[in-house]
Amino acid sequence: MSRITITVNGAPQTREVEDRTMLVQFIREHLGLTGTHVGCDTSQCGACTIHLDGEAVKSCTVLAVAADGSQVTTIEGLAEGGKLHDVQQAFREHHGLQCGYCTPGMIMASVDMIRRHDGMLDEHTVRHELEGNICRCTGYHNIVKAVLDAAEKHRAAHAVAAE
Amino acid sequence: MYATTYHKPKTLAEAVKLYTNSDEPSYLSGGHTLIPTLKSRLAAPAHLIDVRNIPELFGIEVTADKVIIGSATKHAVVAASGEIKAAIPALSGLAGSIGDVQVRHMGTIGGSTANNDPAADYPAAVLSLDATLHTDRREIPAEDYFQGLYTTALEPGEILVRVEFKTPEIAGYAKFRNPASRYSMAASFVARHRDGHIRVAITGAGNEGVFRWTEAEELLTVNFSAEALEGLTIDPSRMMGDMHAPADYRAHLVAVMTRRAVQNLGGTHIL
Numbered sequence: 001m002s003r004i005t006i007t008v009n010g011a012p013q014t015r016e017v018e019d020r021t022m023l024v025q026f027i028r029e030h031l032g033l034t035g036t037h038v039g040c041d042t043s044q045c046g047a048c049t050i051h052l053d054g055e056a057v058k059s060c061t062v063l064a065v066a067a068d069g070s071q072v073t074t075i076e077g078l079a080e081g082g083k084l085h086d087v088q089q090a091f092r093e094h095h096g097l098q099c100g101y102c103t104p105g106m107i108m109a110s111v112d113m114i115r116r117h118d119g120m121l122d123e124h125t126v127r128h129e130l131e132g133n134i135c136r137c138t139g140y141h142n143i144v145k146a147v148l149d150a151a152e153k154h155r156a157a158h159a160v161a162a163e
Numbered sequence: 164m165y166a167t168t169y170h171k172p173k174t175l176a177e178a179v180k181l182y183t184n185s186d187e188p189s190y191l192s193g194g195h196t197l198i199p200t201l202k203s204r205l206a207a208p209a210h211l212i213d214v215r216n217i218p219e220l221f222g223i224e225v226t227a228d229k230v231i232i233g234s235a236t237k238h239a240v241v242a243a244s245g246e247i248k249a250a251i252p253a254l255s256g257l258a259g260s261i262g263d264v265q266v267r268h269m270g271t272i273g274g275s276t277a278n279n280d281p282a283a284d285y286p287a288a289v290l291s292l293d294a295t296l297h298t299d300r301r302e303i304p305a306e307d308y309f310q311g312l313y314t315t316a317l318e319p320g321e322i323l324v325r326v327e328f329k330t331p332e333i334a335g336y337a338k339f340r341n342p343a344s345r346y347s348m349a350a351s352f353v354a355r356h357r358d359g360h361i362r363v364a365i366t367g368a369g370n371e372g373v374f375r376w377t378e379a380e381e382l383l384t385v386n387f388s389a390e391a392l393e394g395l396t397i398d399p400s401r402m403m404g405d406m407h408a409p410a411d412y413r414a415h416l417v418a419v420m421t422r423r424a425v426q427n428l429g430g431t432h433i434l
């Protein structure tokens with residue numbers, strides 16, 4: 001057992017955990033944040049994607065103890081003051097989800113992608129960079145549309161900020 | 164996954180001591196090979212010794228003729244390094260082709276090189292770029308390092324500290340990926356070194372893991388072009404065969420990928 005503190009969506013969370021606890025288990029079972037999903041539990045599907053110190057990772061393949069002292073953002077941490085994040089809003093508008101199981105992971109991966117490319121994305125890049133996320137409803141077409149729309153909003157916001 | 168005890172030593176000496184004094188220990192780096200293995204209960208180390216707090220295992224140094232990468236450096240960091248891209252673009256392209264974005268945010272060059280998966284990418288670069296593997300106790304030339312599937316010259320408890328690549332005159336990497344797993348089914352790293360010698364390393368295909376394709380090296384020494392390789396084939400009995408690709412198909416892919424690597428010198432060609 002280890003006593004660890006991970007800052008999740010801005011709030012430090014201290015818990016006693018078994019060393020074999022995965023970060024996704026810490027998030028879902030110890031903190032009760034069930035927005036992060038487990039699809040495969042074998043590092044393939046990306047449903048469990050969260051941000052660890054600002055980078056998209058598969059939380060089913062990270063030990064919670066190894067994340068002691070880190071900053072984590074989950075799908076619950078994206079909206080601000082009841083207003084959906086641009087990427088969440090874009091998934092909603094473009095019907096980027098069907099059953100919704102893969103959606104939290106898709107959105108966390110997309111937010112990371114838009115940030116890394118500073119919104120400079122084309123369809124080819126979006127499809128390539130979503131390789132780590134599987135949608136069993138196979139709704140990729142609208143997911144890609146949603147990411148491109150959110151990327152455009154990101155560019156526009158930054159262009160305004162630069163003026 | 165079975166219960167285990169986690170350690171995060173701050174120095175190399177402390178890590179090695181922990182390893183030596185523990186029953187059934189294992190080092191842990193990015194965990195993107197080891198954790199899936201533990202979850203499927205194919206291994207059950209009683210002690211996990213995380214190497215990602217040891218300063219010597221980090222850092223990138225690019226000199227006039229070398230690229231030196233700390234073993235705990237993530238694939239994404241190698242792929243994003245402008246210095247590495249300027250020195251050996253095929254190496255940065257290779258790092259950027261591993262798995263997917265999330266995997267590259269965790270997996271490390273040291274973990275990949277220590278693991279020596281027959282389908283892993285880095286071993287091809289290590290062998291082709293005539294690298295030297297620096298450990299906590301010695302230096303190992305790439306030539307002596309890879310010893311068959313999942314087997315290396317590392318002794319129990321030996322820590323890979325950094326990988327030192329020779330900057331070639333030019334190099335290219337071409338790989339054909341399994342569309343589902345994204346690991347390569349055949350990939351070829353071709354380098355012409357500054358002293359003129361050529362090294363062709365094949366990964367993903369050989370039934371003994373990464374290997375040098377010396378017949379291709381000889382032809383390329385005479386004529387460094389894809390045309391020189393026309394008609395050259397490799398014996399399928401040296402290839403792995405599985406439900407994704409039988410041995411004769413992999414043999415065919417090895418020849419095609421090697422020609423593509425030569426046609427794409429100074430970069431990568433990912434299929």
Ligand SMILES: Cc1cc2nc3c(=O)[nH]c(=O)nc-3n(C[C@H](O)[C@H](O)[C@H](O)COP(=O)(O)OP(=O)(O)OC[C@H]3O[C@@H](n4cnc5c(N)ncnc54)[C@H](O)[C@@H]3O)c2cc1C
Binds near residue numbers: 043197269273
């Ligand atoms: C979905 C998915 C797709 C992937 N696709 C690819 C791919 O296309 N190409 C590819 O090459 N790889 C691929 N990988 C593997 C990935 O690159 C791994 O990260 C890598 O092989 C292992 O590195 P790691 O840092 O995660 O090591 P770990 O899993 O932590 O360790 C692997 C092994 O190396 C040992 N070890 C680790 N560090 C050291 C050290 N410094 N000294 C001595 N021993 C050490 C450990 O004890 C363990 O036995 C993929 C993985 C996943 C999950």
Ligand code: FES
Binds near residue numbers: 048
């Ligand atoms: S649940 Fe983590 S990758 Fe599928």
Ligand code: FES
Binds near residue numbers: 096101102138139
């Ligand atoms: S919306 Fe159902 S899995 Fe993607």
